[in-house]
Amino acid sequence: MQLVRGLHNLRPQHRGCVATIGNFDGVHRGHQAIMARLRERAGELGVPSCVVIFEPQPREFFSPQTAPARLTRLRDKLALLSAEGVDRVLCLAFTRRFRELSAAEFVQKVLVDGLAVRHLEVGDDFRFGCDRAGDFAFLSQAGAREGFSVEAAKTVVLDGVRVSSTRVREALASGDFALAEHLLGRPFQIAGRVLHGQKLGRQLDAPTANVQLKRCHVPLTGVYLVSTEIDGRAWPGVANIGVRPTVAGDGSAHLEVHLLDFAGDLYGRRLTVAFHHKLRDEQRFASLEALKTAIAADIAAARAHWRT
Numbered sequence: 001m002q003l004v005r006g007l008h009n010l011r012p013q014h015r016g017c018v019a020t021i022g023n024f025d026g027v028h029r030g031h032q033a034i035m036a037r038l039r040e041r042a043g044e045l046g047v048p049s050c051v052v053i054f055e056p057q058p059r060e061f062f063s064p065q066t067a068p069a070r071l072t073r074l075r076d077k078l079a080l081l082s083a084e085g086v087d088r089v090l091c092l093a094f095t096r097r098f099r100e101l102s103a104a105e106f107v108q109k110v111l112v113d114g115l116a117v118r119h120l121e122v123g124d125d126f127r128f129g130c131d132r133a134g135d136f137a138f139l140s141q142a143g144a145r146e147g148f149s150v151e152a153a154k155t156v157v158l159d160g161v162r163v164s165s166t167r168v169r170e171a172l173a174s175g176d177f178a179l180a181e182h183l184l185g186r187p188f189q190i191a192g193r194v195l196h197g198q199k200l201g202r203q204l205d206a207p208t209a210n211v212q213l214k215r216c217h218v219p220l221t222g223v224y225l226v227s228t229e230i231d232g233r234a235w236p237g238v239a240n241i242g243v244r245p246t247v248a249g250d251g252s253a254h255l256e257v258h259l260l261d262f263a264g265d266l267y268g269r270r271l272t273v274a275f276h277h278k279l280r281d282e283q284r285f286a287s288l289e290a291l292k293t294a295i296a297a298d299i300a301a302a303r304a305h306w307r308t
């Protein structure tokens with residue numbers, strides 16, 4: 001899969017494609033259905049498929065403090081889109097200048113001049129352009145004029161409710177991992193490099209891999225049953241994601257993973273941690289001793305869980 005960053009990096013050979021536009025945070029089953037349809041149309045027309053995304057996501061640009069936590073960082077999103085068979089991603093920087101583009105300018109600059117789109121696939125609620133003035137009807141008219149077809153993707157629902165990134169976030173926040181997994185079509189995962197921590201884990205009888213979280217807020221906090229794959233082998237474990245109030249960190253969120261019966265050096269490696277079940281909320285304990293007892297109970301719960 002090819003990544004093109006910014007309109008200015010589009011070349012003549014990028015013209016002629018089937019495309020879709022959106023945030024695609026989490027690449028959930030609704031998004032996957034759009035990618036499946038794109039593959040189909042790309043095959044029919046004999047052109048590559050292209051997904052247009054924004055970085056930051058528009059809500060992160062408009063209100064960085066209150067924007068919802070990301071399910072996928074850019075890197076994870078790209079890997080998931082690649083796994084869905086997408087040929088190309090056009091990643092546009094969502095800037096002040098960009099937000100001022102009218103819907104008509106967006107169509108002209110991005111879809112017509114930039115990509116020479118032959119077919120566009122969008123959800124029927126999709127809106128774009130300055131003040132979200134562009135909608136499905138607008139795109140259909142533009143398509144009729146410019147010679148591209150526009151199709152509204154069939155809405156993917158689960159238990160009568162539309163699948164959405166918001167719904168995945170809600171499932172994670174309420175600890176409903178079975179629902180999150182249904183919505184995503186895979187367990188919820190966080191990937192990151194293992195950094196050096198405060199080395200307190202050993203004192204707590206639970207050495208942990210400190211997985212780098214390069215984001216301000218995460219969609220979940222607490223203590224979880226997790227698993228991760230290392231050199232082709234699946235390792236179960238327990239993880240805490242949060243600010244570690246007992247050991248007073250720097251106030252930023254950390255992901256600490258203790259793998260059951262694992263002995264080895266993980267520093268510098270990239271781990272993909274899958275979340276399966278919430279054990280409890282993160283707590284502030286009165287002493288390290290009390291934290292140690294709680295972690296021992298978490299580990300016992302994990303052993304009991306994986307045995308059954």
Ligand SMILES: Cc1cc2nc3c(=O)[nH]c(=O)nc-3n(C[C@H](O)[C@H](O)[C@H](O)COP(=O)(O)O)c2cc1C
Nearest residue numbers: 197198199200201238240244245246256282283298
């Ligand atoms: C299973 C598990 C549960 C944890 N629960 C809490 C908790 O409730 N409160 C807290 O402050 N820290 C909690 N921690 C985080 C520990 O404080 C942290 O792992 C420890 O400080 C080790 O940090 P280090 O790797 O930077 O040395 C938990 C860690 C694990 C592995």
Ligand SMILES: Nc1ncnc2c1ncn2[C@@H]1O[C@H](COP(=O)(O)OP(=O)(O)OP(=O)(O)O)[C@@H](O)[C@H]1O
Nearest residue numbers: 022023024030122123126154155156163164165166
């Ligand atoms: N369940 C779904 N079925 C079909 N299309 C969907 C579904 N969910 C999203 N889409 C479409 O995928 C594209 C990207 O959607 P986007 O990621 O912006 O929305 P979302 O998943 O509904 O997220 P949010 O919950 O943040 O609104 C849009 O065209 C949208 O209409």
